Amino acid sequence: MPRLNSSPAALAGFLAAAAVTHYVAPRPYDAMVPRSLPGSPRAWTYISGAAELAVAAAIANPGSRRRGAQAAAGLFVAVFPANVKMARDWRDRPAPARAAALGRLPLQVPLVWWALKVAGSAAAGKR
Numbered sequence: 041m042p043r044l045n046s047s048p049a050a051l052a053g054f055l056a057a058a059a060v061t062h063y064v065a066p067r068p069y070d071a072m073v074p075r076s077l078p079g080s081p082r083a084w085t086y087i088s089g090a091a092e093l094a095v096a097a098a099i100a101n102p103g104s105r106r107r108g109a110q111a112a113a114g115l116f117v118a119v120f121p122a123n124v125k126m127a128r129d130w131r132d133r134p135a136p137a138r139a140a141a142l143g144r145l146p147l148q149v150p151l152v153w154w155a156l157k158v159a160g161s162a163a164a165g166k167r
Contacts, residue, residue: 048099048109048158055096055112062089071129072122091115099158102165109159116151123148 062069066085073081095115098108123144130141 048105048162051109051112051154051158052096052099055092055099059089059092059096062086062092069122072126074121074125088115088119102162106159106162109155109162113152113155113159116148116155120145120148 062085066082066089069085069088070081073084077084092115095108095112098104099112101108123141127138127141127145130138133141
């Protein structure tokens with residue numbers, strides 16, 4: 041597995057780029073929203089994009105980096121049900137699409153780890 045860059049700038053950039061895709065190409069995200077959530081899938085797509093952007097901004101700011109990175113870890117955990125839904129919904133798609141959907145599931149683990157590593161580095165830097 042490739043080694044993740046532990047820099048706060050890289051994590052903030054990753055989250056900001058992901059946030060932009062929620063607004064530029066929202067349809068794939070709409071399809072991932074669990075049906076059990078109230079309201080429209082598009083609203084949840086935009087809310088999750090805004091959350092990613094806010095967390096990216098918090099990580100980019102040294103004064104809020106620790107809390108922002110902790111929030112990023114929580115966000116990565118919170119979107120896991122959407123990835124499970126995508127994997128279930130894509131069971132009948134061609135093999136490459138199924139593999140991509142299934143590959144998203146274990147990807148959440150290194151993303152959470154990355155965010156926690158940034159949070160820990162930020163906390164250590166304040167000592």
